Structures are given as C-alpha cells and as structure tokens.
Amino acid sequence: MRRTNFIFKLTMLTAVLFIFISGAPSINGSFPAFAEEKIKFPLNTNDSFAATFGEYRSSHIHSGVDLRTKRRTGFPVLAPSNGQIVNLYGDENGYGFMLTFKADSGLIYKFAHLASFENDKFKLNGFVKKARAKANRRFNFDIDLSGENIKVKTGEIIAFSGDTGAGPPHLHFEICGPDGYKSSTDKPEKDFEIFNPFNYISPETAADDTPVNIASILLIPQDENSMIEGKPMNAYFSFKNDKTNDSAPDLNIKAFGKFKILARAFDENKIFEQNESKMGVYKIELKELFSERADGTLYSLSFDSMDYNSSRMPEIIYDMYYSNISAGNFYYKLFYESADLNAAPPRFIKSSAGGGVIEIKKGRKKIFEISASDYSGNVTKKIIEIEGAEPVQIKTKTVSPSGGTLKAENKKTRKPNAKKSAKKETAGPADTRISVEYLQNVILFKLKKTTRGGNAQIFHGAAPLKMFEHEGFQCFYSGYEKIAAAPEITVTSPDGKPAKKYILNLFKITAGETVKIHSDSLWSIRINPSAATSGAFYAGEAVLYPAGSDPAKTRAAFGEMFFSRPLSGAKIYYDTSEDAGINPKCGIYEVYSKKNMFIGNSSEEISGRRYMCASMKNFKRLKCAVLKDEKPPILKISKKSAARISKPFKYSGKAETDFLSFNLFDSETGINKPEIKFYIDGSQSGNYEYFSSSLLNCYLYDLKTGSNLSPGTHKIKITAADNAGNVSFYEKQFKIAR
Template sequence: MKLVLFSCFIFSFFLHAQSQYPQDYFSSPLEIPIALSGTFAELRSNHFHSGLDIKTQQRVGLKILAAAEGYVSRIKVSFFGYGKALYITHPNGYTTVYAHLQKFAPAIEAYVKKRQYSKESYQLELFPQPEDLVISKGELVAYSGNSGGSLAPHLHFEIRDNQERPLNPMLFGFDVKDTTPPFVSAIYAYPIGEGAHVSHATTKQRLRLIPSQYGDYTTEKINAYGKIGIAIATNDRQDHAPNKNGVYNIQTFLNGTKSYELDFKQFSFDETGHINRLIDYKHYKEKKQYLQKLFNDANPLSIIKPYSNDGYISIKDSTSYVYKIKINDFKNNPSWITLDINGIKNDSLEPPAIPMTPYFISSNQTTELREGSISVNIFKNTFYDDVYLNFEVQGDTLMLHDDIVPLKKNMTLSFDISHYPAPIRDKLYIANLVGRKKYPAYTSTKREGQALTARTKKLGTYTIAMDTVSPTIQPRNFKDKQWLSNYRFLKIRINDSESGISNYRATVNGKWILMEYDYKTKTLTHDFSDGIVSETKNNLKLIVTDNVGNSSTFETLFYRK
C-alpha cells in the first residue's frame, strides 16, 4: 500500500464537486475486455441490479484492479449476497464496489484475516480508517471469484455517490460494444377504471407484436375505450455476450407528446423494493416474466419521471390515437413500438369481477387477522392498495392468500405453540410452503415465550415445522489419521436439509481456525497457509449447528510436517 499524498487525498475528498460524471477518472477493474452478464438497474427478484456484472471468462482468480486512487472504506465477508466484497472511496467522493471476490490482495487479505481470527468469525464487516489501506489507481486489490449469491464466476462492479446511491457505471466512460437495439418479447394493455376496455374485454390483454425488418415493432390495430395502461417485457444484448440484460431508458408518446419515462441512471437502496410495484407482480409470479408498467400507479420510484397523466392513456369514443414506445440501450440503439388505437365505446361489457373475501385490508390502517393459535399483524402502509385477502387457518397451517400481491414492508406472523410438548418446542420453526410440492422453507423465526414469530414480505402458506435432525458433516479431501503435509486446503462438506445451517466452529488442538463457507457447494475450507496449524499431530474438532439448535460434532486426527 502506498501512503503518497495521503493528506492531499483527504482534503480533496471533502472538497471535490460531483456535478459531472468524470469520463477519464475510472479505469476498468479487469485486464480483459469488458463483456457483461448483467447491466445496471436490471430487473431482479425483489430488487434492481445495482452495478455491472462483468464476465471473467468463466474463470476465478483474475486480477481485480482499483478503478482509481482512494482508500478501502469498507470490507464485508458473508455467506450470501455479495460474498467477499471490497469498497474503495475516492477523492472525488465516489465509491467503487467489487463483489463476489475469491480473495483479497495480500495486504488486504492479511488485514481481514487478522480480524477474522480476533473475532473468531468468517463473516464480518469492517470499516478501516482512511489511512489504513490507501490504494493507487490500477493497484491489485483482489481476485475475481464466485462467492456469496453469485451463480457463476464474474465481477460485480458498482459506482456509488457520496450518499451511497448506486449510479450506472456506464455514465463514467466504460466502453462496452453494443450495436444491437433492445428486443421486445411481450406487450399488454390494461383496462383501468370504470367502463374501460381493450379489444372488447375488460381484463388485461396481450397484444400481437409485429416486428419489422429494422428491429422496430407494431401491434395489430386495437379498439379501446377509457383509461388504459401499457406494459412491456423488454431486454437488451451486447455484442460480446448472449445474456438478456436490462435496458437504459424507456419513453412513451401519445400523439407525439411524451407521457412517461423510465430513466435507469441511478436509484437508492431504500427504494429498490418498489420494483415489485413497477412490474406486474402477479404476472411475474405466474409466468416468470418481467412486465414493466409504462404507467405510474402511485409508485414512489425515482427512476419514474413525472409527465402528464402518469403514462395512462385516456381513450375517447370515435377518436384515433397513435401511441409510441421508445426503448434505448446505453449506446442509444433505439427500438420503437407503435400502437394504433381506435376509440370505440362498448356499453354491453360486464365490468371485471373483483374477488371479495371477508377480509378487507385498508392500506392506510393497521389490521390484525387472528384465528385459533395464529395471528397476522399487517401494519399501516404494508400494501400499496386496499385489498381483499384470503385468510384461512387449518390447525397449525396459515393460508394467507397467494403470493401475487406486492408488499411495501413486512407483516408479522405469530404462532402459539403452547399446545406442543415442552421438550420439542425448541425444535419448531415457521416454514413457508413453496412450490408445487409445498416444500417447507425455513423462515427466520424468533421464540417469544410460548409463541413463534416471523416477519415476511410474502403472502402464501405458512406452517409450523419441526427439525429434530442434526446437520451432517463429511470430510471431502482427507481421511482420519491421514498425513496432510502436501495439502494446501482442508475441505469438509456440511449440510442440513431441514431448517438449514446457522453457524459452525472449528478448532485444531483447541485453537480456533478460519474455515470459509460456500453455501452453494456446502463446503468448509481451511487454508493451511494461515499458519495456525503448526504441530505434527493435530486434533480437528468441528461443531455445526442448524437454525433450531440441533448440532453435530466431528472429530478427527491428521498429521503434518
């Protein structure tokens, strides 16, 4: 690490303005050409993607270089999410983020491991002082990997402003070849409000897309009346990657006047959950397809730019309209969709049926649902709209609608377990029954007296499940009493098929050793280069505990010279 000009760095950090996106300030964090498997603000499950996913040629271990000078301001190591992640704050006030890393550069790795051994924990979050780890532009800071929630080797790279809001890194001059305009896979029209209809129907209608030879689209001419909303499924591809990535900008025009815009330049983490309001959430849950609404139904997302009528189309009888959608990628390759709409009023159509239940939830009021031993607390502003819910209790199973309605924040589920025998209460947890086979998935559960509670943002079916089975522990690359003198790593597979792994602790000859956990392969790995194992005869002891407290202990001997 270099301490050159550190005082100047700190001074300029607080003074530099951020009025423009500097084009030559940040360099590529990799030594290979940039090809993307994910773009900024791409639609993901329950969140927008907050950076670029840069391909690493299906390999791990590529050098990660600091995009600019600065200092390491944050380091996080976790089982899930970003895995191993590094944050570098720069003199101009921006912060770059490097995630899913295999390991850090030697000096940073030593800094982290010292604290892991001090805390006796693999997972940790550190906030070094500005003078601790000063970084030069282009300096090696890490190696690419596949840690955390990554599904394949890549580098997740972000640029954040001084308020920790992620910005599109492409704004800073990163060049990714892209000569292909976005493509559209579906378009739907939504009749909204009393008397509205599309193609003689009062429910959502899929429109037939007609592609042109130039990459643009039209739809069949439609007849409609009243307040109408449009939603599309669209993606973009760059030249050097087949991935279906997100687009950069969407605008709509009614008879030549702009009526709506989605601008994917930046967002804040506080608002990312509102993605479930931007998309047709029910459609996504049922079809696994992201339909982006091109109308603003009271969504607070900052990427939605305000225009007249919030993107809705008001169709009058005996009037013609031309509605256009312009979709741009970052390289300004446009795709256009043109809809010709005839206003034709049809008074003979039945309004859409609103499924009504005894359980009406007013979005601006707190509601408690209770039956038998189960209660649900729904706080004010949990839902975007007033809604009728299905609520049914059968024994210890709660059927709380289907997961087709988005929530703004958590509800609290409470299950009274006083009727269970005392010896097994500690083995109970709340499970969400998922999939066609209703597999019990552990929901983070707290015990409060004679009740189990869980907080969740998902409707669905929940039940009390019991886990009395301890985790399994199996050595992967060694046997009992084996000589491991030529081994670099010690690997052990751990698994818990019910409530899941909560924590583990490994010691050699009574001293804690660091074991990295990869939940995707269910593998614990110790690196002998840590220097903790120094004796010839070694007693390894590993204790693994699941989420309800069942534990297993594994002990073995190994030898090293």
C-alpha cells in the same frame, strides 16, 4: 384517415431520439454533483457485460455493472484512477470479497466477487488476517483502511477477479458518492448517490450494436368498467419481429376505460460471441402520439443515477410478481405508484404524467409509442393503436332470481384476434360448477358452459352481474367494493331448479394494517406499509359457502387465499397465545400441493399476545400451515475430505487449501447459520465458511496465530442446527503427518 396515415409515417421516419423531460428531485434530497470524467476500464480484458445498472433483483435494484471474465477467475483488477484503498469486506453469500477505492475526485469505486486482494505491493492480506484473528471468525469482515493512506495510481493492480459471494465468475463494479464507502451492509449511516458506471468508462469498452428487445406488454384494467377486447381482465400482447409494413402500428387493440401498462424488455450484446446475457435497458418511455398536450410523454425512466434508499425498492420500477415468476425477464412498470402519493418520484423517473395511467373513451382512438434504448443508443420503438370500441354483441335473455324474464342483456362474442390473457390463479369452490377468480380490478364467478344449452345467471342482490365468455366459461364479474360490502350472490339455473344463494369470505386490507383472515381466526396478515402502490388490497377464498350456513372454520386453519393484486411484501402472523401445541420446533410453512416450504418462525409480542410470524415476498396466492420439524439437518463429510483424514493429513503449504469440506443442508426449515459451531481439540474456531446453503468448509489452521496444527492426533467436532432447533453433529479423530 389519409392525413392521419401521413402524419403517422412522418413521425415514424423522423423520431429517432428519446424525449425526456427534467425529473423531480430525489426522494431523499440532492447530492453533490460530480463531473463524469472518463476512467480506466478496470480489467485488461473486455468480455462485455453480464448485467447493467438498474436491473431487476428480487430484493434490490442492481447498483453497478457486471463485467464478464471469460468464465474464469484471476484476472487483475486495475485502479480506474488515482486514489486510495479505503475498505476491504468479505462475506460468503453476497458481495464475497469486495474492495472499496476512493478516487482523488471523491468518487467511490467498489469491486466485488473478487478471488483475492493484491498482496505483493499493498500487502492487503495482512489486514484480512489481522481482522479474522481479532474476531476469531473467518466471515464476515469489514475493514476500514481510510486511515492507512494506501495510495494507488491509475492502472495499478489492486485485486483479482473471482466468483466469491455469487457466481459464476465476473466482476461487479459500482460507483457511488463519498458517503458510500461504508455501505458494505444494508444499513448505511446516511443516504448516498449511486452512479451508472457507463457514464464514466470509455464508449469503446461498452460497444454494442444490438437493438433492445421490447418483447410484449401486459395491459391492466383499473376498474370494472375498463374493458380489453370486451373483457375486464388483464391482456397479454406479444410483438412480432417479422413486421413487413413499417407504417402500420405494431398492435391494434380494442379497449376503453383506464389502464396501466407493463412492458417486457431486455437488452443483448451480440458483438461478443457466447454472450447469452439478457440485460436491463438504460431508458424506457411511454408517449401518446398526437396528444392534445404539448408533451405527450406519460412515463419516462432513465438510469443515470439513483439514491441508495431507492435502490432497495425494486417495486418502484418493476412488477415484482411477473418479473419473479418469469425467470429473470424484466417487466417494467410504465407508470409510477407509491404508498406516499405526496412524495416526489426517484431521480431516475423523469416523467410520470397522471401516474402513467392511460384513459381511452368509447368512440375515441389513441396511438402510443413505447421506446427503449441501451447505453450505446440502440433504440427500439413499438407503436400501439388502441380504439375505444367493443366487439360485436349478441342479445340474450336474463332470468331474474324469482324466475321472471328481465330486459335483454348484451353478451359479447369471443374476440377474433385477441391474444391469450395472462394466466390466472384459480381454485375449485364448494359448488363444483362455480370457480372464483381474483383479478386486479374485478372478482370473477365462472360457470362452465354446458352442451345442454341455456344459461345460468348470477345476481348480486336484485341486479344481474355483468357477464362475458372466456375459454369455455361464462364469467360474471363485479368490483371488489360491492361484493365486500355484501358478499352474497344468487345463482339461477337454466333447467328450472331453485336458485341458490352463496356467500364469499372476502376482506379488505390496507397497507400497514393487520387483518385477520376471518373473524375467529388465529391467523392475520399485514401488508408492508412501504408497498409501492396506492389503494386497498382485497383477499379471499376461492370457496363459496351456502348462504345462511355457519361454515366450520378451524381457528388454526389457513385456507387457500387469493389477492386482488400481487404483494411485493407482507408478514404472516399466527397467534400462539391460544395454541398449547406450539413448541420451538414449529414453524409457518407455505403449503403447495406436493411441497411445504418453511417461511419463518420468529416471535413477536403485540398488545400482550405472542405471535409466530414469517415474511413473504412477491406472491398472489397464499396457503399456510403451522407444521413441526423434527428431522435433524444433513451433515456429511465429502468423499475427498474423508479420504484426506483417513490417513495422516499432509499440509499443502497453502493455508487456504487446507480445509475439510462438508455437505450441510436442511430441506425442512433451513440451517440456522449462527448456530454452526466448529471445534478443534475442544476449542471453538470461527475458521469456517458456509455458502450456497449447502457447503461448509472447515479450515485446519489456527485463525488467531495462522499456525498449522502440530503433528500428532487431533479431534474436530462440528455441530449444526436447523431453524427448528434440531441438531446434528460430526466428530472425528485424525492425525497430522510429521
């Protein structure tokens, strides 16, 4: 043991750098190589960064860096190198105003959320006006300027920073390969490479001396025989920041079996005052120390570049469920899983030995190191010692379903130093004594402990289920395959009452397969085939039904369902072919205790049957209903705009400030944006913008000619519809001052 401590201390003192092994090729092949030449910082001010390359987003991986702009707009955006302006793009909710710049080196630079484009030298506003006039639509525009030969020198002003598309004020800056300049939409013609801008900007502009924070881990058992502190359930462990003994591990855990690890980690930069941003890490690695293998690296991630296709799949890197419910905390998977096990991992995953799964055998001890760094090289390491042992056990008697005594069974004590496990989702069953809980590796049947003494037992067939105690419950558990194959259990009572038999509605789902939630249901679910995971999912109700009964199930009802693992994406279907009550005002809602949230009402025909469907993301619990929305949207002019047209309207001399503002929203099904119509004197105009799902601005000039309305009386009309087809309108006569 002394020799082990000596080696451990030596490792802690000498290990100062990550060890990354070369990665597999991109899942979409190779791309042209570009020299990482340093470029000019695109702003004259440096207020640090609000987001880094590779960060978690709910629908994609962040493909650039976000530069802070002191919470203000209007800072000049500078050309980082010689090149030309090749594209102008604009939308209301997304990139906002974006300029695309092609460097002489062939690299593509993108600048998004701009307040405006440069217009003194390069006259860029003229291109925007022309595109809007041609389309008679303010947004979206996508203007190809590659044939205009707009040459720019390093340091020249090309735009001004803003907050369009997504605030607060900041500049989004990304760098990609030559095929990326036509990627304003989510459907590029071909895949392309995206580069980490930190590889190109000067180190002094990205100064940072704040260590990365590895806050906690979540240890996930992979089967029913994998135990953490005597329990087959996820366990959450936080790292303490006040560690006094540098030679001791940061965590000591008793566990055996197979596990995967999630790590909650983030980076901060405290050099800059008032920078409260929590950003993603640049590198993260899981390694087994003193491994029998030459290289103990189990998983290694390094964000230098990524291909576009991979950037649309954040589930490759992040646990989508925990990252989503934790308000922006990043839960990194320290393992790689894919729907296609034969596909090579993306280029940013440098190593994934055995998929990142760790195995601890009884009587063995392993030591692991998690290390993470930012681009400035600030490294944080955490050491985890996992011992393949169980807590001390207590002998109890097990009663058979027929009342006889079986051989003694081991019942585990509460762990003395265990951290609280991750919160699980539960629901009360028909028998109020029993609750059912769906974990990733096992299904739990939980019985509340009583003060009267004695222990109930649960059997699957003739075999008693294994049991542990947790938070005042006796928790009986089994693997999913066993229960799905024979979903009947027997519950014995310690007070001599007859045993009771129950059945559970449990079914298996394979990604890409459409499955009914019960045999006669109008509801079906299909897990996205691109889900970055292998193996089947299980889903079921938290309700136990008396065995032999035929529980009445309304075909149109969708009971509360729980899943063995969080789903990153799925589609819900409702068969409308046999429901005469369905009309266009109906939609699929996710049902909560106090709120029903509309999730969709699109229509699909499958095998000659018509279905209403809706997509869901990042969930582990689901309850749906078909509900009807008969309330029209809220459409109301703002007080300031109402005051402007209560008397003759005076133009300001700046066309972009001459608009009327309206509150437009629908709390039921949401606004159907394509159905917003704006009319001036009976002629339809596309000169409006709708953003943040609540604010509508209607501009009072002719989009085609750029001319203001003539003096005198005019009439405006606005119609808006929600996704159920309910319509609201506003119309008003007003005068233009002479």
